[in-house]
Amino acid sequence: MSVTISVSDETLTAPAPKVAGRKILAGIWSWAPLYPMAAVFLIAVIGPWIVPLSPTEVAGSPNLPPGGAFHFGTDSTGLDVFSRTIAAFRNDIVIATLTSAISTVGGILLGLLIGMNESRRGLLGWVARFLARVLDLIQAVPAVVIALALVAVVGTSVYSLTIALAIILTPNQARMVRTEVLKVRTDAYIDAARMAGEREFALTLRHVLPNASWPAVENASLVFGSAILITATLGFLGVGLHPPTPEWGSMISTGASDAAVGRWWSFVFPAIALLIAVGSFALAGHRVFGRRSD
Amino acid sequence: MTDHKESAGTRTLEVLRKQRWWFTRVLVLPVHLFFFAAAVFFLVRMIPGDPVEQLTGGQNVSAAKMEQIRASLGLTGSVFSQFIHYLHNVVTLHFGNSMVDGLSVWGELSQRLPETIELTVIAMVIATALTVVMGLAAVLKPRSILAKILVPYARTAGAIPDFVLGVLGILLFYSTFRLLPAPDGLYAPTLNPDPTVTGFPLLDALFAGDTVMFGSICAHLVLPVAVLVIAYTPLLLKIFLRALEEAVDAPPTRFRIAAGASRKTVLLSVVRRAAPSAVAMMGTLFGFMLGGVVVVEQLFAIPGMGLYGVNAVNSSDRTALEGFLILVATISLVVFLIVDLINMMIDPRRRPGLAKDGAS
Numbered sequence A: 001m002s003v004t005i006s007v008s009d010e011t012l013t014a015p016a017p018k019v020a021g022r023k024i025l026a027g028i029w030s031w032a033p034l035y036p037m038a039a040v041f042l043i044a045v046i047g048p049w050i051v052p053l054s055p056t057e058v059a060g061s062p063n064l065p066p067g068g069a070f071h072f073g074t075d076s077t078g079l080d081v082f083s084r085t086i087a088a089f090r091n092d093i094v095i096a097t098l099t100s101a102i103s104t105v106g107g108i109l110l111g112l113l114i115g116m117n118e119s120r121r122g123l124l125g126w127v128a129r130f131l132a133r134v135l136d137l138i139q140a141v142p143a144v145v146i147a148l149a150l151v152a153v154v155g156t157s158v159y160s161l162t163i164a165l166a167i168i169l170t171p172n173q174a175r176m177v178r179t180e181v182l183k184v185r186t187d188a189y190i191d192a193a194r195m196a197g198e199r200e201f202a203l204t205l206r207h208v209l210p211n212a213s214w215p216a217v218e219n220a221s222l223v224f225g226s227a228i229l230i231t232a233t234l235g236f237l238g239v240g241l242h243p244p245t246p247e248w249g250s251m252i253s254t255g256a257s258d259a260a261v262g263r264w265w266s267f268v269f270p271a272i273a274l275l276i277a278v279g280s281f282a283l284a285g286h287r288v289f290g291r292r293s294d
Numbered sequence B: 001m002t003d004h005k006e007s008a009g010t011r012t013l014e015v016l017r018k019q020r021w022w023f024t025r026v027l028v029l030p031v032h033l034f035f036f037a038a039a040v041f042f043l044v045r046m047i048p049g050d051p052v053e054q055l056t057g058g059q060n061v062s063a064a065k066m067e068q069i070r071a072s073l074g075l076t077g078s079v080f081s082q083f084i085h086y087l088h089n090v091v092t093l094h095f096g097n098s099m100v101d102g103l104s105v106w107g108e109l110s111q112r113l114p115e116t117i118e119l120t121v122i123a124m125v126i127a128t129a130l131t132v133v134m135g136l137a138a139v140l141k142p143r144s145i146l147a148k149i150l151v152p153y154a155r156t157a158g159a160i161p162d163f164v165l166g167v168l169g170i171l172l173f174y175s176t177f178r179l180l181p182a183p184d185g186l187y188a189p190t191l192n193p194d195p196t197v198t199g200f201p202l203l204d205a206l207f208a209g210d211t212v213m214f215g216s217i218c219a220h221l222v223l224p225v226a227v228l229v230i231a232y233t234p235l236l237l238k239i240f241l242r243a244l245e246e247a248v249d250a251p252p253t254r255f256r257i258a259a260g261a262s263r264k265t266v267l268l269s270v271v272r273r274a275a276p277s278a279v280a281m282m283g284t285l286f287g288f289m290l291g292g293v294v295v296v297e298q299l300f301a302i303p304g305m306g307l308y309g310v311n312a313v314n315s316s317d318r319t320a321l322e323g324f325l326i327l328v329a330t331i332s333l334v335v336f337l338i339v340d341l342i343n344m345m346i347d348p349r350r351r352p353g354l355a356k357d358g359a360s
Helices: A020-030 A032-050 A081-117 A122-140 A143-154 A158-184 A188-195 A200-212 A214-237 A248-260 A265-293 B002-045 B051-056 B063-072 B079-091 B105-140 B145-155 B162-176 B201-207 B211-249 B251-258 B263-300 B305-314 B318-346
Strands: none
Touching (some): A020 A032, A032 A081, A081 A122, A081 A158, A081 A200, A081 A214, A081 A248, A081 A265, A122 A158, A122 B002, A143 A214, A143 B002, A143 B263, A143 B305, A143 B318, A158 A214, A200 A214, A214 A248, A214 A265, A214 B162, A248 A265, B002 B079, B105 B145, B105 B201, B105 B263, B105 B305, B145 B211, B162 B263, B201 B211, B211 B251, B211 B263
């Protein structure tokens, strides 16, 4: 671990007059990349309550362009695009949050187990090597294809989608932690702790876990984005959350046939919402961890 | 005489030892395939619902008939005997008949496979060529506008939803500007397919000398290929840019420049150093593209393998799903094998047995 000398903007500028207001402003500005994410979460919480029309029931005549009572127009079945786009935040955010939490925690545990034991003799070594191969194999097949197979088995409720996505996204997290464990394992403080008589299990939890789990934590914001994207992809393919549940992927799928005849609104708005959701988390992740990973 | 014999023996051993790197890697493939086949076997049996009931559609059928259906689905006997039976079927490419339309799964898949491969390979080739050109351009002229566009573009790796790009393409180039044909398949529906020679529609049209068909397929492929290329090139570009930057700064490069080597020689050595990590990424890229093809086929109504898989899931067609999963897994594993072998060829440090510690 190298010592990083922080060279932020404040230290470089000449001693400026210390105005409290400016400092607060600078503080507010420096956390600006996190605001879109906060907004996305806010919409996810209050979205279903603030929508003007029911997101799951026919609200008006089909294919109305944006404007008037329908801010984003209506789709080909007469559902209000605005209400659906806003209401969809909750489902996608719930799935993505649960998935990134499960796959990060699971990935850290698996990565520790594999990294600490894979070169060991005995049962634990075999288990670790077997798990490593299983994770490799999951990663060898396209995520969408594995998602298709899992969805056929676990079904398509919010929670079963979460399970499927966690299975798909955990291997990468585990692999990143494993790589870090292999580096950390040879550090001097590990040997010191071992010589001081610490048991392997305690050693792993107390010293390896805090030092080797950062790659998975950093990557969690990307896992979040991937979870949203795969959920939407499944919805687009017609095997995700069942319509009329508001979900961007299935909305884009109906929007696709509308777009082919020039009705752009039922595609454009959910697509923008999807991009905002994915982008906001990438942005926040970059702000929080960016200096370290780049 | 014995001396001569012994030396021949050691020479064979020596040859074997030298060739071990690719030999062992190839031998791993069947093991991986076996694991996959086993996973698919259990996964498909975990799909909720009774397949026999699904086939009979809830009608009253005699017990004998039920048993007959059960046997045709390979569902009789113990799980172990079922598994052996299933493995035998997989090895001999007997995936059974679709539970929905009754057609042979393998027949259907083998007919659809070339279209999918064609799409993926074209997109792969273009993405690779673009990566090399753009990567070199960005690294050689880091202050140019191009570099300023490419570096953020590479950062979007894996975050561009392919289906959004696809629908956007249809909206702009088909319904607004009328530049490209409708998303209605691989060629205009009014055309008749050419006689099958290779199974690859583009090649078949070429062999038949059917320029109308060839043009139609090309026009229909523009958007799907563009979607795959734009959505997935960043994956490769990101890795290649990072590797190039490292290689440009590496001591061997400085030495070459200091020794007065020509620009071309320096460039070649830089690319040579950056290539292995980019090649390693190509297996992953292929996987992403194969996943993207599933989406693209659905969007553009191209009757390939991906569409078959999606339909199988939608109708819980177990036999079709089984065949689809095994075929995709096999293709992915074979591509990873090829990528590994190429990488071991161009970078001997990646051959097994040389890396002493497990850190990778």
